[in-house]
Each structure stands twice: as C-alpha cells, then as structure tokens.
Amino acid sequence: MRALTILLVFAAAGEAAAQTPARQPPPAPSQTVGMTVNVSAAAADNSDLFGDGRTIAGWQTDADAQLAYERRAGKLTLGVSGRSVVRYEPLSGGVTTTRQQGTVDISMNGARSQFHATQSASYSPFYQFGFVGAEPASTLAETSQSHADFANARLAAYGSATTVDMRRGIGRRSSLAFTYDLHRTTFAQSDFDLMSQNVGFSFSQRLSRYLSARTGYGYRFAESAAAPGGAIRVHNIDLGLDYSRALSFSRRTTFNFSSGSAVMPDRQRVAVTLTGAAALTRQFGRTWSARLAGNRSVQALEGFSQPVIMNTITGTVGGGLGRRTSMSTSIGLSSGSVGAASGNMFSAITGGVGIHLTLTRRVSLDGQYFYYGHRFDPDVVFAPGFAAQTRRNGVRAGLTWRPLLQSKG
Secondary structure, rough: OOHHHHHHHHHHHHHHHHHHOOOOOOOOOOOOEEEEEEEEEEEEEEOOOOOOOOOOEEEEEEEEEEEEEEEEEEEEEEEEEEEEEEEEOOOEEEEEEEEEEEEEEEEEEOOOOEEEEEEEEEEEEEEEOOOOOOOOOOHHHHHHHHHHOOOEEEEOOEEEEEEEEEEEOOOOEEEEEEEEHHHHHHHHEEHOOOEEEEEEEEEEEEEOEEEEEEEEEEEEEEEOOOOOOEEEEEEHHHEEEEEEEEOOOOOOEEEEEEEEEEEEEOOOOOEEEEEEEEEEEEEEOOEEEEEEEEEEEEEOOOOOOOEEEEEEEEEEEEEEOOOOOOEEEEEEEEEEOOOOOOOOEEEEEEEEEEEEEEEOEEEEEEEEEEEEEEEEEEOOOOOOOOOOOEEEEEEEEEEEEEEEEEEEE
C-alpha cells in the first residue's frame, strides 16, 4: 500500500509538471536609458601631423560622454543618442572639442516589410578623410575616430547624414528594397564643401539556402566645391550574387560575399570598375572571434573633383582574457585611385589594440594603443589644407563610468 501511494504521488507530480507551461523569457522593456562617461589621458608622438608646422601632440586629457534613449511601441522603435568629446591640452592651456554628434533613429518591422530611417549631425575641428573605411571596423576604431586619433586635416567640419531604407518581401524567396541617402559636409572654408545624394533600388531572388541573385540600380550625384562648374556622377549597376554560409569544415566559420559594378562618366570617357565586398568570420574558444573583410567601392569625398575608387581591408580579433578582462585589436588598410587613373594613388593604415578591465557593474578601466598614417602620390591634386603624407601613434588610458541605466516595461 505504501509503495502504491508513492507511485501515485510521483505520477501526480509528473502530470502537474507536464501541464506547467515552459517559462517564457521576460519581455523587452518598452523604453531604456543608458549613459556612459569616460575620462582618459593620452600621449601621442611629435610628428608634424598636418604638414603645417603645428601638432596636436604630447599629453592630453579627454572627457567622453554618451547618452542613448530607446522607446518601443509595437512594431515601431525610436532611438535618440548623443556624444560629446572634450579635450584639455596642458601645453596650450585650453579646452577644445574633438567631436559632437547626435543621432535620431526610427525603425518599423512588420511580418513582410521593414522601414529604417536615420538622421545624424556632427561637428569636429579635425577632419578625417573617408577612405580609411566607410564604417569603423570595431568599437576600438570608433573611439579613435571620435577622439581625432585618425585626423588628417586641421579643418573644422560640420556633417549631416540622412538615410532611408525600405524592404518588402515578395513571396517566399524574393524581396524588393529601396534606399536613399543624403550627406553634407560644410567646412569653415567653403572651398571644401560637399553635398552627395544616392538613390537606388534592388531586387533579390533566393536561389538556394545560401545563394541569392541580386539586380538593381543606384545613382550617386555629388556637388563638390573642388569641382567648380561640374558634378560627380556615378551609376551603380547591381548585377551580382550574394553568398553566405558556414563552411563545411567548420560550423563556426562563416563566409559571405557580394558583387556589382560602377559606371563613372565624365567629359572625356566612360569608365567602368567592379565593386564588391567579402568577409570571413571565425568563432573560437568561448568568447573569441576574428573577422577579415574586404571592400571595393566608388565614393565622392571632400576635396576631390573626381570619384575615388577605394579598396579597403579590415581585420578584427577580440575576446576574453579572464572573467573581468577582455582584449580587442583592429587594423584597416586602404588603397586606391582618384578618378579612373590606373595604379594606386593613395594608401592609408589605421590600427589599435585595446584592453578592457571590469572593476564593478558600472566602473571599468580601459587602455589603448593607436596608429594612423596615409600617403598620396605627388600626381594627386587635392584641395589645400590636406597633408599629402602623415603618420601618428599614441597611447590612451582611462576610466569608464555608467551612472545611469534604466528600463521600464
């Protein structure tokens, strides 16, 4: 009788457990607010960074503050963020800013349609060319850009960017996308101003689990003060393939690529060049990852009267060294030509190594080494104020504090 009672108790418990629904993850909060404050000291070499006999070298102290707000309401998400970096240089005895930036981001995700729009504005007294890489290779590289470590011109620049992306699924295997972007750069000297617009559409057809065919067209129109009486025009013909999959010999290794072409008409001839992008990503260990990416593109840049063909390779490696310590490395290599000329007309390199140590939930220590250099061939003609050749390297150590982090359901 006792054994029967025990069996009935276990059976009832098992039935109750089977009827108990699985625990669902907590829903994402409807709004979040986050803030990050960093105070750091840096030292750089004494090279003549801008070729004008002046430097931004020696010891300096930076204060970097970031504030972000995000609000979710059904399918709609609104994000607002701001960043301000201020520098104190003991040698000059003054306080200056290295970057001020604000961004508003709106997105809407439906079952078959997605919409994304971003508006940003920025200011910096030290301008950086875009050819080092259109996007930072990592958070480490983004920090160096915001602190003017990669600056190559002593020119105050106001920038604004508007981007709109819309995508609509058509059937199970097809999708149609529309993109538009507007970029403006306004300098204290109007001889360098640039306004660039790009509009395009693309149609993608999935051929297999890993392969898609893509066709589309994009048109870029740019008005540059460096090209008086003319404009920069680039036609992007999007006929290519998108491929992405984990490699057969390792599920932790992913490879993807895409291809296209660009047509650049001018008064003398029409030039055609291939464009594309490829990336190889590898996960190893519990927290480590490595990524190698290459990109070939045609862009309109400030100070140049012709399109700039850029070939860029970026690499990142990072992961945890312990429970509280992590390391990240980043390197970027760029080369290319101004206009349709053959041969490399410029080259650039950026790099950095960072160490992150978590002290408490809200406090951490960071150390970083950075390097920057670029060189233009003597035949390249560009606006005055840009150094044809320069290099810079230095170290930075700082304390990061996250005083505010709130979420509301």
